[in-house]
Amino acid sequence: MTPDPSWQPLVDELARRQRAGRKAEFWLRDDDAVDPTPALDRLLDLTGEFAVPVTLAVIPAETDGKLVVRLDEAPHATVAIHGWAHRNHAPADQKKQELGSHRPREAVLDDLARGLSHLTDLHGAHAVPMLVPPWNRIDAGLVSDLGSIGFAALSVFGPPKPAPLAVINSNVDIMDWHGTRGCRDHGLLVQAIVAQMQHAFDGGEPVGLLTHHLVHDESAWLFLERLFAVTARTEACTWLPIRTLIGRSAARA
Numbered sequence: 053m054t055p056d057p058s059w060q061p062l063v064d065e066l067a068r069r070q071r072a073g074r075k076a077e078f079w080l081r082d083d084d085a086v087d088p089t090p091a092l093d094r095l096l097d098l099t100g101e102f103a104v105p106v107t108l109a110v111i112p113a114e115t116d117g118k119l120v121v122r123l124d125e126a127p128h129a130t131v132a133i134h135g136w137a138h139r140n141h142a143p144a145d146q147k148k149q150e151l152g153s154h155r156p157r158e159a160v161l162d163d164l165a166r167g168l169s170h171l172t173d174l175h176g177a178h179a180v181p182m183l184v185p186p187w188n189r190i191d192a193g194l195v196s197d198l199g200s201i202g203f204a205a206l207s208v209f210g211p212p213k214p215a216p217l218a219v220i221n222s223n224v225d226i227m228d229w230h231g232t233r234g235c236r237d238h239g240l241l242v243q244a245i246v247a248q249m250q251h252a253f254d255g256g257e258p259v260g261l262l263t264h265h266l267v268h269d270e271s272a273w274l275f276l277e278r279l280f281a282v283t284a285r286t287e288a289c290t291w292l293p294i295r296t297l298i299g300r301s302a303a304r305a
């Protein structure tokens with residue numbers, strides 16, 4: 053299927069799925085959208101070409117009707133709520149956090165409620181009441197209040213912790229934030245995806261791919277194109293819309 057040997061483990065894993073008659077499940081979350089940009093066009097065109105549904109975590113305080121107009125032409129895109137302003141409230145010696153314990157909880161919840169209503173007003177049925185905390189961090193004490201302000205789901209990064217609402221986490225981040233700040237090594241990403249596929253096969257969560265279109269280098273775009281080419285046109289794999297995952301989680305509760 054592909055001449056690059058670093059992709060072979062994924063090709064092999066998909067072949068195993070085919071033999072087992074069980075589809076591998078993937079979903080895609082892309083963070084930090086605000087406005088239409090050439091990078092956003094590239095993401096929407098690429099995902100559209102392969103019919104891959106994409107969940108865009110949009111920063112409410114920064115965005116307006118321009119993004120609505122662009123997404124009207126991209127029915128495969130869904131909008132989630134990326135905090136309020138993607139503003140750090142943690143001291144300089146701590147990890148960045150907008151939704152931490154550095155402010156009164158009412159202030160944080162007010163921000164989040166405002167973000168949800170702003171994006172729902174703008175995007176209507178294209179918006180889904182899922183919170184994607186900036187930097188994938190939220191104070192654990194706030195999670196139990198998300199339902200009361202209208203959220204149906206939460207998405208951070210890594211293995212999900214028990215919560216009173218649907219938790220649909222991303223688990224494979226394509227960017228090398230602490231090293232090159234470009235795409236991670238493709239072979240290592242393939243290994244991470246295959247490991248998550250095997251975890252999912254044993255009852256774990258689907259592969260949740262995390263991307264950041266505004267900072268992709270060419271290697272990141274190439275990785276996505278190859279991944280979609282290998283996965284999106286085979287019976288052994290399906291890319292799920294976020295609503296399917298939230299609905300499934302609600303049915304289980």
Ligand SMILES: [Zn+2]
Nearest residue numbers: 083084186187
């Ligand atoms: Zn972000």
